[in-house]
Amino acid sequence: MDYKDLANLIFPDVNEISYYEEKYPRRNLSDGAIVTRFAPSPTGFVHIGGLYQGLIARKLANQTGGVFFLRVEDTDQKREVEDGIIGIVNSLRDFGFEPDEGMVSEIEGKGNYGPYKQSQRKEIYQAYAKFLIEQGKAYPCFCSTEDVEEIRTKQENAKIRPGYYGVWAKCRNVTVEEAYQRIQNGEKYIIRFKSPGREDRKIKHHDVIKGNVDFPENDQDIVIIKADGLPTYHFAHAVDDHLMGTTHVIRGDEWLSSVPLHLQLFNELGFKAPKYAHIAPIMKNDNGNKRKLSKRKDPEAAVSYYAEEGIPSDAVKEYLLNIANSTFENWRRANPDKSMNDFELQLNKMSVSGALFDMVKLLDVSKIVISKMTAEEVYENSLEWAKKYDKELEELLQDKEYALKVFGIERGNKKPRKDISKWSDVKENISYMYDEEFEKDEAEYIYQVINDKESIEKILKLYIEKYYDENDDKQAWFDKIKELAGEMGYAKEVKEFKANPDMYKAHVGDVSTVLRIALTKRTNTPDMYEIMQVLGKGRIAKRFENAIR
Numbered sequence: 001m002d003y004k005d006l007a008n009l010i011f012p013d014v015n016e017i018s019y020y021e022e023k024y025p026r027r028n029l030s031d032g033a034i035v036t037r038f039a040p041s042p043t044g045f046v047h048i049g050g051l052y053q054g055l056i057a058r059k060l061a062n063q064t065g066g067v068f069f070l071r072v073e074d075t076d077q078k079r080e081v082e083d084g085i086i087g088i089v090n091s092l093r094d095f096g097f098e099p100d101e102g103m104v105s106e107i108e109g110k111g112n113y114g115p116y117k118q119s120q121r122k123e124i125y126q127a128y129a130k131f132l133i134e135q136g137k138a139y140p141c142f143c144s145t146e147d148v149e150e151i152r153t154k155q156e157n158a159k160i161r162p163g164y165y166g167v168w169a170k171c172r173n174v175t176v177e178e179a180y181q182r183i184q185n186g187e188k189y190i191i192r193f194k195s196p197g198r199e200d201r202k203i204k205h206h207d208v209i210k211g212n213v214d215f216p217e218n219d220q221d222i223v224i225i226k227a228d229g230l231p232t233y234h235f236a237h238a239v240d241d242h243l244m245g246t247t248h249v250i251r252g253d254e255w256l257s258s259v260p261l262h263l264q265l266f267n268e269l270g271f272k273a274p275k276y277a278h279i280a281p282i283m284k285n286d287n288g289n290k291r292k293l294s295k296r297k298d299p300e301a302a303v304s305y306y307a308e309e310g311i312p313s314d315a316v317k318e319y320l321l322n323i324a325n326s327t328f329e330n331w332r333r334a335n336p337d338k339s340m341n342d343f344e345l346q347l348n349k350m351s352v353s354g355a356l357f358d359m360v361k362l363l364d365v366s367k368i369v370i371s372k373m374t375a376e377e378v379y380e381n382s383l384e385w386a387k388k389y390d391k392e393l394e395e396l397l398q399d400k401e402y403a404l405k406v407f408g409i410e411r412g413n414k415k416p417r418k419d420i421s422k423w424s425d426v427k428e429n430i431s432y433m434y435d436e437e438f439e440k441d442e443a444e445y446i447y448q449v450i451n452d453k454e455s456i457e458k459i460l461k462l463y464i465e466k467y468y469d470e471n472d473d474k475q476a477w478f479d480k481i482k483e484l485a486g487e488m489g490y491a492k493e494v495k496e497f498k499a500n501p502d503m504y505k506a507h508v509g510d511v512s513t514v515l516r517i518a519l520t521k522r523t524n525t526p527d528m529y530e531i532m533q534v535l536g537k538g539r540i541a542k543r544f545e546n547a548i549r
């Protein structure tokens with residue numbers, strides 16, 4: 001009786017691995033092409049850090065003419081939730097980095113290297129586990145959870161490194177005959193890897209992001225196939241990334257310490273190991289303490305948060321590129337009009353420790369992204385957001401023609417308005433352009449330098465009766481405000497006022513402010529000329545009357 005008999009007893013019906021090696025041929029790609037993946041577990045929560053990793057992977061595949069695929073890692077069925085996959089698929093779609101291959105729904109995938117959901121690959125893992133057993137590189141382990149716990153307690157008491165290894169690995173020395181017998185007797189078992197490693201030997205490894213790292217060899221006989229017949233993460237990683245032709249494993253750095261085990265698995269399986277790039281997590285400054293963005297504590301850790309707030313996905317992506325490579329900011333400054341897809345991301349320029357997530361900065365990026373949109377794009381995006389999250393705004397936006405005029409104010413020119421950083425800002429930013437909203441607004445008119453009732457009344461009356469002409473261009477319009485200032489005895493030029501501050505009570509700018517406040521109750525608005533053009537003379541007059549009252 002030999003290993004082969006034991007392997008046949010355990011996995012009688014699986015294919016030879018040659019079957020899979022032929023079924024999934026090496027990919028025919030040009031030199032330097034990066035094949036990489038996003039491999040989340042469908043826990044129902046898409047973390048912004050996962051999206052960040054996915055974005056980096058997607059970009060590198062694009063930059064090198066490679067392949068980016070989505071593999072769903074659902075072997076831990078306790079953690080899995082219903083509809084977890086669709087959330088991931090939709091997030092990637094919403095952020096515009098759909099995979100070339102991989103899952104497209106809960107059960108379906110596209111591409112020649114599937115299935116792309118691990119629970120659908122059970123027999124593949126078993127074929128490779130059988131292959132290891134046949135060579136004596138894996139074995140059935142009959143230890144119960146209690147046995148393993150007992151080993152652990154003994155190790156803790158003796159202050160010895162914990163785990164199933166060396167002399168502690170009870171079942172690695174069970175003979176083939178005994179194992180065969182026990183399985184036939186119906187005893188329960190799992191499959192463990194027989195590690196050839198030694199803890200007192202070091203391996204040197206080069207990580208694409210972290211650089212050179214030294215580790216002790218792995219000597220743990222880790223579980224590769226669990227009692228439910230599914231693989232553990234480690235084993236599935238080796239089998240899948242081999243068969244799927246992954247050249248670069250881009251993943252969170254919580255996996256860095258597993259590299260010795262993973263290299264060993266690749267080696268024992270006879271596979272060429274991929275390159276590894278371990279990404280540091282996104283951090284948050286929590287009252288001076290730097291910690292990981294937490295699913296539990298930080299709403300912004302959830303990808304869904306950005307959609308709810310109405311932060312455009314392009315802004316989030318652009319911000320994530322900022323975090324990924326500090327060179328991005330300079331590149332953006334030098335290339336304000338280029339698509340972020342033109343930026344060459346470099347893995348070896350990623351920060352080794354986690355970058356800080358800064359919401360203020362993200363909103364700044366977002367303002368610029370939105371400022372570059374056309375009125376039509378702003379309209380469509382706001383409306384789409386409003387339909388889901390703000391019925392009142394949806395109502396306001398019903399008159400598309402008018403809304404386009406409002407959004408068109410100071411847009412499409414060299415210095416476009418930058419007052420919107422998220423769609424949830426829109427209502428506040430445009431409400432005064434809607435008479436009903438404006439009348440509902442209970443804010444006071446707070447005048448500034450010119451604030452006596454008489455002067456204000458006179459300015460508003462004179463302006464609408466004598467000076468305002470809808471056909472004026474911007475220059476003529478402004479000249480009229482100067483004339484009005486002159487007529488009222490204020491300085492027509494700010495310069496003149498500054499040169500002779502004692503001669504005047506106020507200047508043309510202060511007159512403008514009176515007009516602006518009477519029109520909008522705000523001191524800060526986009527271009528007033530354009531606002532007046534959109535409102536038209538009748539509505540301006542009415543607002544002035546109300547202001548006087």
Ligand code: GLU
Nearest residue numbers: 039040041073237250251
């Ligand atoms: N399912 C693993 C995780 O979500 C994937 C790690 C990897 O990319 O290999 O952490």
